[in-house]
Amino acid sequence: MTPPAEEGEEPPLEPAPAVALAGDFPSRPTPAEERRSLGALGLDPVWDPSEDLWRVDVPPEGWVAAAVGASDALQHPLSTLFGEAPREAPGTIRVHALFLGIRPSGGVHLRCALDPPRPTLPTLSTTLPYVAPFERELTEMFGVDVSGLADRRPLLLHEHHPNPPLRPGPASAPDGRRVEYSFRPVEGEGIYEVPVGPVHAGVIEPGHFRFQVVGEKILNLEARLGYTHKGTERLFEGKPSDLGSIWAESVSGDMSLAGAAAYAYAVERALDVAVPPGDEVVRGLLLETERIAFLLGDVAGIALDVGYAAGAARANRLREAAYQTLRAATGSRLGRGTIGVGGLRRPIRGNLDPDLATTYARWREAIGRLRDEWLGKSSVVDRLEGTGEISRWVAELMHFVGPVARASGLRIDLRHDRPYGAYVGTEVRVPRGLTGDVRARLVVKVEEIVESCRLAEEFLRRLPADRSPLEPRRPPSPGERRSGLGWVESPRGEFLVHVTIGPDARLERVHVRDPSFLNWPAIEFAVRGAILPDFPLCNKSLNLSYSGYDR
Amino acid sequence: MTERTVDPPPRPARAPLPGPADPAASPIRYPLGPLELPVGPPRTPLHRAERCEGTGACARACPTDAISVDRSLGPTVVELDYGKCLFCGLCIDACPSGAMASVRFEEMAVRDRADLRLRHGPPSPPLAGSRLADEVRERVRRLYGDSLAIRAVDAGSCNGCEVEVAALLWPRYDLERLGIQLVASPRHADALIVTGPVTRNMRLALEKTYRAVPGPSFVVAVGACGISGGPFRDSPEVEGGVDRVLPVEVYVPGCPPSPVSLLYGLWLALGKVDQRLARGEIPADALRSPPR
Ligand code: SF4
Ligand code: SF4
Numbered sequence: 001m002t003p004p005a006e007e008g009e010e011p012p013l014e015p016a017p018a019v020a021l022a023g024d025f026p027s028r029p030t031p032a033e034e035r036r037s038l039g040a041l042g043l044d045p046v047w048d049p050s051e052d053l054w055r056v057d058v059p060p061e062g063w064v065a066a067a068v069g070a071s072d073a074l075q076h077p078l079s080t081l082f083g084e085a086p087r088e089a090p091g092t093i094r095v096h097a098l099f100l101g102i103r104p105s106g107g108v109h110l111r112c113a114l115d116p117p118r119p120t121l122p123t124l125s126t127t128l129p130y131v132a133p134f135e136r137e138l139t140e141m142f143g144v145d146v147s148g149l150a151d152r153r154p155l156l157l158h159e160h161h162p163n164p165p166l167r168p169g170p171a172s173a174p175d176g177r178r179v180e181y182s183f184r185p186v187e188g189e190g191i192y193e194v195p196v197g198p199v200h201a202g203v204i205e206p207g208h209f210r211f212q213v214v215g216e217k218i219l220n221l222e223a224r225l226g227y228t229h230k231g232t233e234r235l236f237e238g239k240p241s242d243l244g245s246i247w248a249e250s251v252s253g254d255m256s257l258a259g260a261a262a263y264a265y266a267v268e269r270a271l272d273v274a275v276p277p278g279d280e281v282v283r284g285l286l287l288e289t290e291r292i293a294f295l296l297g298d299v300a301g302i303a304l305d306v307g308y309a310a311g312a313a314r315a316n317r318l319r320e321a322a323y324q325t326l327r328a329a330t331g332s333r334l335g336r337g338t339i340g341v342g343g344l345r346r347p348i349r350g351n352l353d354p355d356l357a358t359t360y361a362r363w364r365e366a367i368g369r370l371r372d373e374w375l376g377k378s379s380v381v382d383r384l385e386g387t388g389e390i391s392r393w394v395a396e397l398m399h400f401v402g403p404v405a406r407a408s409g410l411r412i413d414l415r416h417d418r419p420y421g422a423y424v425g426t427e428v429r430v431p432r433g434l435t436g437d438v439r440a441r442l443v444v445k446v447e448e449i450v451e452s453c454r455l456a457e458e459f460l461r462r463l464p465a466d467r468s469p470l471e472p473r474r475p476p477s478p479g480e481r482r483s484g485l486g487w488v489e490s491p492r493g494e495f496l497v498h499v500t501i502g503p504d505a506r507l508e509r510v511h512v513r514d515p516s517f518l519n520w521p522a523i524e525f526a527v528r529g530a531i532l533p534d535f536p537l538c539n540k541s542l543n544l545s546y547s548g549y550d551r
Numbered sequence: 552m553t554e555r556t557v558d559p560p561p562r563p564a565r566a567p568l569p570g571p572a573d574p575a576a577s578p579i580r581y582p583l584g585p586l587e588l589p590v591g592p593p594r595t596p597l598h599r600a601e602r603c604e605g606t607g608a609c610a611r612a613c614p615t616d617a618i619s620v621d622r623s624l625g626p627t628v629v630e631l632d633y634g635k636c637l638f639c640g641l642c643i644d645a646c647p648s649g650a651m652a653s654v655r656f657e658e659m660a661v662r663d664r665a666d667l668r669l670r671h672g673p674p675s676p677p678l679a680g681s682r683l684a685d686e687v688r689e690r691v692r693r694l695y696g697d698s699l700a701i702r703a704v705d706a707g708s709c710n711g712c713e714v715e716v717a718a719l720l721w722p723r724y725d726l727e728r729l730g731i732q733l734v735a736s737p738r739h740a741d742a743l744i745v746t747g748p749v750t751r752n753m754r755l756a757l758e759k760t761y762r763a764v765p766g767p768s769f770v771v772a773v774g775a776c777g778i779s780g781g782p783f784r785d786s787p788e789v790e791g792g793v794d795r796v797l798p799v800e801v802y803v804p805g806c807p808p809s810p811v812s813l814l815y816g817l818w819l820a821l822g823k824v825d826q827r828l829a830r831g832e833i834p835a836d837a838l839r840s841p842p843r
Contacts, residue, residue: 158752165787198756201735203703203717205710206753227752228707231788239614246614246639250782253711253807297714316721317576323718324576324589331592331653333809334711337639346640351592547709 031106038108041069045108050269051485051498052418053098053109060121063095063112068127070099070108077399078124079107080496080513081134083142085168087508088481091116093142093168096498096511097124100487104418109485114144116168123148130398130518143167153181156226156550166234186212186220194532198227205546209535216531221524229550236510241267241501242341244510248497249336251512252548254297257290258490259497259512260339265420266497267341270484275421278464279343284422285459286326286335287488288452292363293322294491295403295445295452299367301540302442303374306383311374318363328353349463357460364453371446384439388526388538391436395522401515402493404522404542407444408436414489422459438541479503492516492545514548578723581811582818586658588811593655594638597833598631600671602650605629609642609651615775615782618642621672628672633659633831634778637806656837658827660803660816664794667778667804669831691769691800692822695741699731699821701771702740702764706757707750707789712774712807716744724810731817737763742800742820746807748776748789749796761797769800771820773813778802 031047031054038045038054043066045054058066071077079100086094097110114121123146125132135146136155143164157165159181191214198206206227212220232251236244248263249256261283268275296319303311323333329348330338338345353359374380390400395408405412414420415428431447433440486497493515500509519542526538579587598609598618605627607620617635621628643651661667703716719726720733734740737760749757761770772793775781780791793799803816818824827834 198753199704199737199760203705203713203720203733205705205708205713206756227756228705228709228747228750229752229788230707230748230750230783231786232783235783235786243614243641246637246782250709250711253709254714256711297717313722316718317723320718320721320723321576323714324591327589327591327809329591331594331640332638334714334807336711336806337594337637337641346592346644348592545710547707 030103034106034108038070041066043069048109050272050483051098051109052105052269053100053107053485055109055111057111057113060112060114063110064122064124064127066110067097067099067124070110071128076100076107078128078131078134079494080498080511080517081124081131081138082498082511082513083138083144083166084500084509084511085142085166086500087502089113091168093119093144095121095138095144098485098496098498100418100494100496118145119143120145120147122146125149125151128399130521133517133520140164141166154226156229158226165231181224183210183222183224184220188214190214191219207546211527211532211535213532216533218527218530218532218535221527221535223520223523225520225546225549227550228547230547232551233510233512236499236507239507241271241499241505241507244499244507245340246337247510248512249334251551252490252492252514252516252545253334254294254545255290255490255492255495255548257286257335257339258488258495260336261287261421262486262488262490262495262497262512263499263510264339264341264486265488266484266486266499267501268484269486270482270499270501273342275343278349280421281459281462281464282344282348283339284426285456285463286329286338288456288459289322289326289329290335291452291491292449292456293319293326295449296322296367298445298540298543299370299442299449301543302384302438302537303380305537305540306380308374308377308380311370311380314366314370318366321359321363325356325359352460352463357457360453360456360460364450367446367449367453371443375443381439383537384442385437386435387438387534388441388530388541389435389437390522390525392434394525395436398518398521398525400493400519400522402490402519403441403444403448404519405493406431407433407440409434412494414487414494418487420487422462426455426458428455438537441541481508490515492543492548493519512551514545514551516545516548520544520549576723578725579811582814582824583729586811588655588657593653594640595654595656595659595833596631596636596638596640596642597652597654597838598629598669598671599650599652600629602648603627603629603671604648604650606647608645608647612641612645614639614641615779615784624673626673628670630671631669631831632667632779633669633804633828634664634667634802635775635781635784636804637775637782639806654833654838656833657809657812658815658824658837659805659808659812660801660819661826661828662801662819664778664799664802666826666828666830667802688822690767691820694767696821696823697730699742699817700734700740701731701742701744701817702734702737702760704737704743704745704757704760706745706747706753706777706793707783708747708774708776712746712776715805715807715810715813716746716773718810719813721810724814726814726817729814729818737761738765740764740768742769742771743797744771744773744817745793745797746773746777748780748783748786748791749793750789752788754790754796757793757796769820770797771801771803771816772799773803773805773816774808775804775806778804781806 048055081097093114100107194211197208208224245260248259300312300315327333392409413430415423483500496513498511610618615635801820
């Protein structure tokens with residue numbers, strides 16, 4: 001056990017590092033270097049300031065080379081891939097692939113227009129395995145034939161689904177065809193299957209898990225999701241751009257503020273809306289408070305699943321205090337309806353308790369004490385160590401994000417790598433684990449709570465003294481078709497929103513990439529070889545969003 | 552069990568609980584004691600007919616069409632459906648005449664869906680009655696009055712409602728002090744508490760879960776989604792409310808409803824308290840905190 005971190009020093013989280021990691025933040029190419037390496041691939045990038053990315057149009061034949069090349073050249077994986085039925089070219093489908101560089105700016109946005117009658121695109125999943133779910137979604141939603149994609153099962157739409165709902169052109173009637181879903185077979189003597197869900201035992205979201213087990217040992221787990229698919233991305237379409245945050249905060253309701261903020265940044269970048277600095281600081285304060293409440297829930301959940309009820313109760317008391325702080329500031333315990341486009345929906349600085357900084361300082365101490373106490377209990381630590389391991393190699397290969405990736409040793413955090421809003425010019429300490437097990441995830445989450453409290457205190461100090469209410473502002477009308485990208489480090493990791501706004505200031509296409517869309521395979525890796533009773537613990541330590549995946 | 556030391560830090564002094572120092576987290580007595588509403592700006596919209604000029608700005612601002620303003624019949628008819636409301640406050644910001652105000656009111660749960668619909672205008676024909684016959688209701692009260700086992704089902708929520716349902720088990724709300732338990736299986740449950748707009752992909756699972764509950768059972772629909780589909784009500788992927796699929800005994804509005812609202816809703820289902828909202832009218836004593 002390592003002593004608590006000194007102020008100003010990176011908190012060492014793990015005992016006796018198993019691997020020494022050189023270079024925490026690998027040096028990344030600058031935008032100018034990116035441009036050169038993209039040029040070397042035969043691409044002609046255009047700088048897009050509303051996305052902070054190099055935009056390149058490629059034909060379907062050049063898709064794989066460009067995507068794999070971009071991913072190599074930028075040393076950064078694909079962040080999201082989605083389809084669009086562009087309004088300016090009715091009947092066609094355009095596919096977007098975004099590669100966010102881990103730097104304040106830079107990265108690539110590939111676009112590919114597909115032939116209307118038979119839209120086909122070669123798969124990227126043979127080189128970049130984590131892209132398969134994106135391509136499955138593209139297939140079922142837009143009817144794009146992704147050639148070479150091994151797994152062609154539907155992702156979000158279940159058996160009753162009609163034809164691809166987002167395919168442009170005249171809507172064809174449901175053909176009543178049922179696509180049977182078959183799980184990956186695992187066969188052999190003594191292997192049996194345990195189906196779980198979609199309704200689970202706790203107060204959690206629905207999803208189906210299929211375990212193949214020998215004795216108590218899990219050989220394979222396959223998660224089937226889509227149960228909470230609500231067609232959220234389609235609901236944005238046609239709405240005024242300042243109203244979209246209502247749906248953005250309902251993507252993952254336990255991260256309402258992060259969703260609303262990512263959406264707001266996307267629209268603000270698209271329409272060049274300036275946000276008053278005071279509002280940005282308040283946004284930062286709210287986002288950190290949400291993170292504190294959220295991560296305390298994970299801490300409590302892990303405690304509960306190892307039978308440490310006292311620890312859970314104490315974490316939940318703190319969590320309640322955090323939600324009440326949000327309510328006192330915004331009127332909503334989850335902070336809903338607060339972050340709008342152009343700033344805050346309503347003035348909240350006047351609601352802040354003048355003593356709020358001491359509250360955060362108290363939480364910081366309380367969570368630190370809780371950590372020391374329960375990491376001193378051998379019966380607790382015993383259940384956490386070595387459970388649900390995700391190696392750094394897997395985390396990197398599968399492009400996991402957020403605390404899950406950090407616990408496996410990756411130091412990625414958008415607040416640090418690609419700062420936005422109040423985080424520009426703010427030092428964010430990014431904790432990192434080494435072992436990738438439940439213990440590492442717990443310790444990383446605890447350290448993140450401590451860091452969030454510190455950031456909240458800092459934001460409170462930076463709040464402008466002027467408490468006069470701000471006028472709610474409406475975004476200007478674009479007059480031409482604009483697009484923008486918003487990113488926020490949510491409590492679960494990188495949260496992306498991409499918007500396209502039409503000349504009438506209405507939303508034409510909104511794509512939301514919840515961090516859990518990348519992280520869901522983590523559960524399948526974490527439980528492989530574990531015993532069945534450890535599944536709830538692994539699940540809780542990863543805390544994946546079902547609704548964020550399904551939308 | 553033998554104690555094996557894994558991490559031997561000097562065992563710290565027993566950490567004081569975030570107790571009295573954090574009044575926000577201390578246990579409440581409600582619904583057995585008085586309701587103390589936590590601080591924070593009020594969020595429940597209130598329509599004041601005497602100030603209304605019938606501009607319809609609120610209806611245009613509302614993301615879920617919870618408000619309708621109709622002047623085609625001569626006098627203005629304003630309808631506000633708390634079952635669709637997200638408590639976002641956009642209508643209040645939009646109203647030019649100050650007719651939309653916000654109040655602090657959380658005891659919003661009702662037995663009859665019609666009681667969530669406020670109507671300001673000339674009298675209209677009475678709406679349909681409630682669902683459960685009085686005798687069944689009496690039986691529910693007799694059977695479950697002091698011991699109720701409920702099973703929570705997420706029928707496609709955004710997980711916001713789950714946060715608040717789970718909060719019922721936290722030390723502050725401590726549902727079990729009321730004799731109410733959240734159980735792991737519908738077969739152990741007397742009732743269901745359902746969140747989410749009922750996605751097409753969850754409909755079958757929800758129906759099967761309901762059939763697995765031994766009767767007589769009842770269903771509590773939670774949140775704007777559970778009542779009307781909430782922000783997702785226009786999506787073809789959702790059924791748009793629990794009562795499209797199952798008979799609902801109590802509706803708890805909110806997005807999400809606060810734990811206090813949920814406690815009230817469960818207490819109402821057990822017949823322990825009277826319903827406070829009638830035809831969408833918030834009772835006068837709740838309006839004493841001045842509207843902002
Ligand atoms: S507060 Fe309710 S009624 Fe008012 S705009 Fe929001 S959802 Fe509509
Ligand atoms: S009512 Fe609101 S919080 Fe609850 S599931 Fe629906 S959108 Fe989420």
